[in-house]
Amino acid sequence: MSQPFRTEKGGRIDRAEELTFTFDGEELHGHAGDTLASALLANGVHLVGRSFKYHRPRGILTAGSEEPNALVGVYRKSDQTPNLRATQVELYDGLQAISQNRFPSLGFDVGAVNDLLSPLFPAGFYYKTFMWPKSFWDRVYEPIIRAAAGLGKPPKNPDHDTYGNLYAHCDVLIAGSGPSGLAAALAAAETGAKVILCDEQAEFGGSLLSETSATIDGKDPAVWVAYAVARLGAMDNVTLLPRTTAFGYFAHNFVALAERVTEHLADPDPRLPRERLWQVRAKEVVIAAGAIERPMVFPENDRPGILLADAGRTYLNRYGVKVGHKVLVATACDTAWQAAFDLADHGAEVVGIIDLRESPPESLVAIAAARGIRVEAGCVVTGTLGRKRVKAALLGRLMTSGQVASGGQIECDALLMSGGWTPTVSLFSQSRGKVVWDAEAGAFVPGKSVQKERSTGAANGLYGLEASLADGYAAGEGAARAATGKSAAIAHSRTSGGEAGSGGTLGALPHDRNASRVKAFVDYQNDVTAKDVKLAVREGMQSIEHIKRYTTTGMATDQGRLSNMNALQIASGALEKPLTDVGLTTFRQPFTPTTFGLFAGISRGDFFDPVRKTPSHDWAVAKGGLFEDVGQWKRAWYFPENGEDMHAAVERECRTVRKSVGLFDASTLGKIEVVGPDAAEFLERMYTNPWKKLAPGRCRYGLLLNDAGYITDDGVIGRLADDRFHVTTTTGGAASVFATMEDYLQTEWPDLDVWITSTTDQYAVAAVQGPKAREVIAPFIEGIDLSAEALPHMSVREATFCGVPCRLFRISFTGELGFEINVSRRHGKMMWETLAGEIEKHGGAAYGTEAMHVLRAEKGYIIIGQDTDGTVTPQDAGMTWAIGKKKPDFVGKRGLERPDLKAENRKQLVGLLTRDPKIKLEEGAQVTILENPATGTPAEGHVTSSYFSPALDRTIALAIVKNGHALEGKTLYVPMPEGSIPVEVAGTVFYDKEGARLNV
Amino acid sequence: MLLIYCPYCEIERAETEFHCGGEAHIARPSDPEKTTEDDWVEFLYMRSNTKGIAAERWRHIHGCGRFFNAVRNTVSDEFLNIYKTGEAKPDLEAFAREAGK
């Protein structure tokens, strides 16, 4: 099939294997070994996308992961992955790709009108335009911004793929497999060190795969690559990871790698993940990330058909693709000349080499002359023509005055450019190292290492094949020695050719065009021009970090790897400050865009967060109960019967508990076993209440403060023996209370002989509450006397339930006669089903958390975190009775003495009764003194709990109100949109104030 | 992710096994009743929030459960010393001088 720009021979593609793919629905052909980018270019397709802001036609610019333009969507598994770089998408048979950011089509894009309107979109456009009026923020501006944001379309379905995760340890991790990386790997591996070599590309070798004019050990560099990879592959101490990007360098030499496992395959094994996250802890890291070429900043430098020179050479030598038939090369450095020579040797017409420099090296000029290539020195490109593909370039001749004179125009169908090279310092920067300016390299290079890493080769500003290999060997040896103390001598390969060359330029090039009408792009992906950077400086941006955010230069997916140096130079000129004083923005993780799937791994769906279920869970599901999430717990909320709504179900459950009996699963309560000779002393110090005189077999309500004096938790604590307590905590506080206890025990009171153990998950707890509670449990409890005399309220006993050991508490969170039975978790289901069956005989019912809340509120029992908020003291909550006043110390005792905590005007917990008993207040509603306070009047407090109380046949509420205790009987107001609601301040106990129902 | 040495388990483990407990060597006054207002506030709220060499409490919460102390450079994240609860506070100035070299 016709691939008009494919060379006749050469390249690393498999010409025998032809692949079919589509781009925007058009069927095209390529070969195994192609990337989507090289295959498109082989078919003469340069126009692959539209730019972000101006919707300008854009083509493939690079051959690497820094590609800013060629972002495509790829269909896979009946969905589409957006924003993949065509330069990194490996071609497979049947691949379907689409262009992005165009409507209705790539060739005719309505959004391109933005290009004509571009004077309306200067730097800082968003900040200037979408400011006023404020009322437009939500309804007008945000939809506009959202519609314009982003390039590709997000996938429609949940991610079909799976993602793997691996932890690995090694002596030496080498990121990058160009000449330096391979040499480093060979040198390190030979010492026996455990080596991981990774490279973001499909094949190892980096620049060596497109280097045809040099030799290593007298052979083609690609032959040496094959030798090196085979040698490394044969060693047990080496792990080779192609298609693997080292995307994050974190503290303590922790490096994250993203391995693309199946995305490049037409028909992958479904058992394999799409990608695999490697979490590598390396003793030493060698950064061999290479360098990338800089675009030249001249007007219209963004037309399709304009590529970086080295990319043009890579497409030619590695993929067998000519970027054009009539190629113009514009450069400021030597290396681009070789691209011209290679293209000429493959039969492309090189219409000229335009070198910014007055006198390029004579040796290069001579080679060009031998090939009949026109050379223009001291010349720049001042513009380009062509709409969807470059068709000619305007030339400008540099004059001694610094002005530019028109130099005519040259027809071409491709333009290769090179502004010089920029070392890839991203990983070094992520390792927290600071770059330093290397005047000779004309680049920022890695400075002092902060972590155990070293940069080598081009990543270190060192160019040329010979130097890169030598530096790589040294880096590998050095890293292995540092990691293992071992070294080994290996023969160093010899090279010829591949000289570093010289030259390079930074910033915008001079031209003779109308500066206000032309666009010279600095950051292609974000459509930032040289003008925008200058405008940012004119408008007061001084720091490069501000310029970056104002113009968005360097904020594209390449993080400014292509654009930063040019932007910096332009800013430096505009600020009239040396480049080194302007500073460089920091490179951060990830190096290239990384999928959310990779980070999520298996932590999706059911595996996102553990779900904790109670012993009654299955029973509650079968019963049609509804659940609510309480932390990780699924708790039964209410159990509707016969089509009841929530209100009706909760009301029935509450009435049943007060009238006969209810069954509630309290297994989620935190439980801590406190054991040892000093157990009582320990609790004495932790909780506000006194414990030493509590007799074994009795319980007490415990209140826990922090040392500031505020309530943090509560729960009933039973004393089982002199040296053993069964502590309960709130459901949400289980872990934090345990951690707090450990903290005090280990670090403040190591003298205490106490052991604490979390037993939350070890016990299942059933609460049986109501006048008939004793009758319900009696048939199953053996070993103790359940009578009120033998087992009064607030007692605990060890007994058996249906023959299995249990801890039986006579306690109540409802105000009714109540028992809480603790059995081993494995007997929980048996206990629940036994009791559920039994309560039916007594007209009882299971009740959920909502009824539990209503019942406790009727009794004024607080819920920590709902009726308290971390600033409530026991006095505020009306619970001074819980404080052991004779105790010399407990956590929070001193805190309570602080003046602020004893001051007047503190907010205190009160009950509120609406004047109209049918009106239920909103939890969180503000409480005021005046019926209609002026706007801005501070509230006196807020409603913390609010319910309809079946027992009182009216609504009730709890609230935190300033000086609330003194306001009992007074009328306050709860202003709502529909009008102010008058409320009367009451005590917090609404039902059975004497507690008669508890003691039966 | 930090790599942290537990002095009780005598092994290096990933940060996810640990919990940082804030600044170390802030003892709860032994006689709170006699502690002045200012001293109590100092104990409750005042922390040095050091940029540089700091002594911190760590707990091997998903391991042995024990608290220990560590000297860490909060800028570079380097651990300079790890010691058991109850052991004396090291000379942080000396570590700072060493790190500043």
Ligand SMILES: [Zn+2]
């Ligand atoms: Zn440990």
